[in-house]
Amino acid sequence: MKRFAKFTIDGKTVELPIIEGTCGPDVVDIRNLYQETGLFSFDPGFTSTASCFSNITYIDGDKGVLLYRGYPIEDLVEKCDFLEVAFLLMYGELPNFSQKESFEQSISHHTLVHEQLRSFYQGFRRDAHPMAIMVGVVGALSAFYHDSLDIYDPAQREVASHRLIAKMPTIAAMAFNYSRGRPLPYPQNGLTYAQNFLKMMFAIPSETYQINPVIAKAMDIIFILHADHEQNASTSTVRLAGSSQANPFACIASGIAALWGPAHGGANEAVINMLKQIGTKANISEFIERAKNKNDSFRLMGFGHRVYKNYDPRARIMRKACHDVFKHLKIDDPLLEIALELEEFAIKDPYFIEKKLYPNVDFYSGIIFRALGIPPSMFTVIFSVARTIGWVAQWNEMIADPGQKIGRPRQLYSGNVKRKIEDNRTS
Numbered sequence: 083m084k085r086f087a088k089f090t091i092d093g094k095t096v097e098l099p100i101i102e103g104t105c106g107p108d109v110v111d112i113r114n115l116y117q118e119t120g121l122f123s124f125d126p127g128f129t130s131t132a133s134c135f136s137n138i139t140y141i142d143g144d145k146g147v148l149l150y151r152g153y154p155i156e157d158l159v160e161k162c163d164f165l166e167v168a169f170l171l172m173y174g175e176l177p178n179f180s181q182k183e184s185f186e187q188s189i190s191h192h193t194l195v196h197e198q199l200r201s202f203y204q205g206f207r208r209d210a211h212p213m214a215i216m217v218g219v220v221g222a223l224s225a226f227y228h229d230s231l232d233i234y235d236p237a238q239r240e241v242a243s244h245r246l247i248a249k250m251p252t253i254a255a256m257a258f259n260y261s262r263g264r265p266l267p268y269p270q271n272g273l274t275y276a277q278n279f280l281k282m283m284f285a286i287p288s289e290t291y292q293i294n295p296v297i298a299k300a301m302d303i304i305f306i307l308h309a310d311h312e313q314n315a316s317t318s319t320v321r322l323a324g325s326s327q328a329n330p331f332a333c334i335a336s337g338i339a340a341l342w343g344p345a346h347g348g349a350n351e352a353v354i355n356m357l358k359q360i361g362t363k364a365n366i367s368e369f370i371e372r373a374k375n376k377n378d379s380f381r382l383m384g385f386g387h388r389v390y391k392n393y394d395p396r397a398r399i400m401r402k403a404c405h406d407v408f409k410h411l412k413i414d415d416p417l418l419e420i421a422l423e424l425e426e427f428a429i430k431d432p433y434f435i436e437k438k439l440y441p442n443v444d445f446y447s448g449i450i451f452r453a454l455g456i457p458p459s460m461f462t463v464i465f466s467v468a469r470t471i472g473w474v475a476q477w478n479e480m481i482a483d484p485g486q487k488i489g490r491p492r493q494l495y496s497g498n499v500k501r502k503i504e505d506n507r508t509s
Contacts, residue, residue: 085099086100091119096119098115105142105149128491134480136312138171138475143387143391144391144392145392146395150310151174155396162176163274163276163302164306164309164468165182165274168185168309169181169185171309171310172471188244193252193278194249195226202219206218206260208260212257212460213462216257219257220334220335224331224332229241230242233481243330246330246331250467251269254463274302275305276302276305277293277298280294281293283456294410307396307399307400308468310472311469315343316347317472320336322336324477324480326489334470337466341462341466342462347461348461350462352384353448353449354452356383357421370424386437390442394440394442397440397442397443400446403446403450404449404450407454425441447461448461
């Protein structure tokens, strides 16, 4: 039975259809609102507006639920590796053995970047922010791979998607090494996705690099947990750019640019800056009290989440990975000791429990990266490597949607009304 929401303005009543999804809140279909009433809706940030149909990711922030294609994130981390999850997000189902093998071979085939693209890095200053390099290099891929730019050819879309997933770790590791004056690395296709990334990041030609399985597992988990997160700012940016029929490399570059914003992808970097501000374990209680004070501008970074009003399900998983890494590496770092003690304070303090200000995924990923010797400037880069599969999956879904239109948000104009240029203007 169809349901409708009734909207009355100036004595006229309009019925707007209610559309039901498989999970989560239903939505009021306002596509005919302007036609019927002459009015637009007003929703800054689009926080109450569904912009698309999607079958990929579902979040229930109140219950702390995150599903990829219906599978709980906890189960995927326990039973799958990153490329299996990538296959799931892109194609809708987990791969069988032959599908997994074929997908891994395809990704491995595309890990190298065009050799001329390597010289592109020489145009950047050595102290350029790695995210600036990522935006430029990923956008430039469209100048090198002309054979996968037709967005209405499913085969070309698939090739472009595989190229992006495969090349992103290479591009990221090259940006990291370029900033340090080290040789730009080549991928090793006999390694897993996470292992290959770590080797490209940290191996140098003059020494043998041993892959640490605990660290490789932690990196694989980080990639899975950050693979997609519904219609966030960067994903919406990819979809908006894609709605104009822009090529896939330009669309993903736009997503990287949006992710670069500190309010989106920079939260784990802010965690490290906060720990530096706290300084010593002796100051933790003071900063806890400051965080409770509404009149104090200090905020605990990495606690609470805009979407999750309960415990971030990714944080539970990341917490274990974080403690596994610390236990294995036996790191002596005062900043990390502050982080662990701060965690203990926050999860036991009644104020934080009442406000549901639990440590989130950014808190743990930030301190894991610190433990691995990854500089804060690379934190968001690694986020973009993981999120590429989500962007690619969302972009493919959007292109295949027959009801998709070019994005064109409206506005509530608050400027001057029509006015004339006066003839008696003086200089």
